[in-house]
Amino acid sequence: MRLAQVRTAVAGALLLAVAGLSGCGLTSGSPLADSVQPGSIGKGRPLEGAQLTVTSKEFTEQIILGQIMGLVFKAAGAEVLDRTNIQGSIGAREAVKSGAADGMYEYTGTAWITYLGHTRRVVDPHEQWEAVREEDRRNGITWLHAA
Structure with missing residues (x-):
């Protein structure tokens, strides 16, 4: 075999290997993928019968946090959209x-400046x-305590 043929053969083999290893089974827009069972987090199924929708912004950190929230709700017995x-x-x-959604993660600084229209940050x-929790109550939004 000539060197060019060897390179082509190696490149083809690598491409097939990568394609074979990359098939994770998830598709865009798939439902929550992990098989979390109700009651596997916390005690029992406190959210059994609840139908909850989780949302997030479109960047990686937010998507991951939204997915985690959905998995926790699911483990507590809720049906999650x-x-x-x-x-x-x-x-x-x-x-x-x-x-339209029941929960999402958000940054207090973003809420304070972007949504609530303040120009000066709160340092602590x-x-x-x-401050965000108190002001956003008027908008019907509840901020849970971040432990």
Whole structure:
């Protein structure tokens, strides 16, 4: 075999190997993939019968956090609709604000400046959370305590 043929054969073999290893079974828009069983997190099934929708913004950290939230709800017995990966901060927040989604992760700084319209930040993280929580109550949004 000539060197060019060997290179082509090796490249083809590598391409097949990568294609074979990359088939993870997930498709875009697939439901929550892990087989978390109700009751496997926490005690029992406190959310049994609940139908909850989770959402997130469209970047990796937010998508992962949204997926984790969905898995925890599912493990607690809820039926979960995955609406993670919504384009933009405003779209994801509006889904929660309107009731189209039940939960998402958000940054207090983003809420304080972008959504609530303040121009000066609150330096202490706990005070920032309290300020956002109090003000967002009027918008029908509940901020859970970040442990």
